[in-house]
Amino acid sequence: MSEEIKNEEIVEEVEATEEVVETPEKSELDLANERAEEFENKYLRAHAEMQNIQRRANEERQTIQRYRSQDLAKKILPSLDNLERALQVEGLTEDVKKGLEMVQESLIQALKEEGVEEVATDVFDPNLHMAIQTVPATDDCPAEHIAQVFQKGYKLHERLLRPAMVVVSE
């Protein structure tokens, strides 16, 4: 933006200088000068625009890179929920439990490496949590704190993938 302004200033300076050049051959020279000016303007604008395009493309690329795992990560969250539920089934043998925990840990690790993390569930925050129930506040859980988590929430860097479903004290 400031780049464009700079270019315009230069162009004005050039115009101001040109106007003082009065000679007999006025019309032919004027035409040539006008053409020079016109293309100089066009060139300066194209050059500034080129830099803008390059800057925007870089920014866009960085954003896509940063959130590239968003779609797949979102789709994997239900598998994590299912794993958690499976681990709560009574009477699992040690082998099965260990196997499930290994799968769970490797999934969480894979997501973490891509920037996906659980949403903290301490103080209630409507930007991160969805309150599906309220309970009276207690000493252990004062008002506006989260008493219970029904389903974990996740975010990718600072972008929320899904809110945590929680019970809030009030």
Next chain:
Amino acid sequence: MSEEIKNEEIVEEVEATEEVVETPEKSELDLANERAEEFENKYLRAHAEMQNIQRRANEERQTIQRYRSQDLAKKILPSLDNLERALQVEGLTEDVKKGLEMVQESLIQALKEEGVEEVATDVFDPNLHMAIQTVPATDDCPAEHIAQVFQKGYKLHERLLRPAMVVVSE
């Protein structure tokens, strides 16, 4: 930075032109024409370059989008292996088995939606398969065919995420 330098150059060029104003009309006109031509060339080059930058940025964006799930998908494959192994454990209760299969299916589905699919394992292809053992060919499994799969391979669109580890008949 380079922009400022370039602008300064332009200003200097303009000044240089002004200094010659006292020479006969012809050279002044020539200079103006030269300047016009120069900026026309510069403009045309900048314009062409702008289009190239835009085209390259688009291509790059499409590639990044197409393979955006590559890193996370690669990291999820070991979880799929673990799930498969867990499902082969003897004496699983029906509940546990169903739970594991649900997790497995949801993971495979999530990967599929992002373009990840199992590598076919029929005829041996060194681009898709890693032969870790060979066995004599049989009627059921002629030479250069895959007799057994030790670990599944996966690809993202046409890009291989990891080869299948196989036993080849020969």
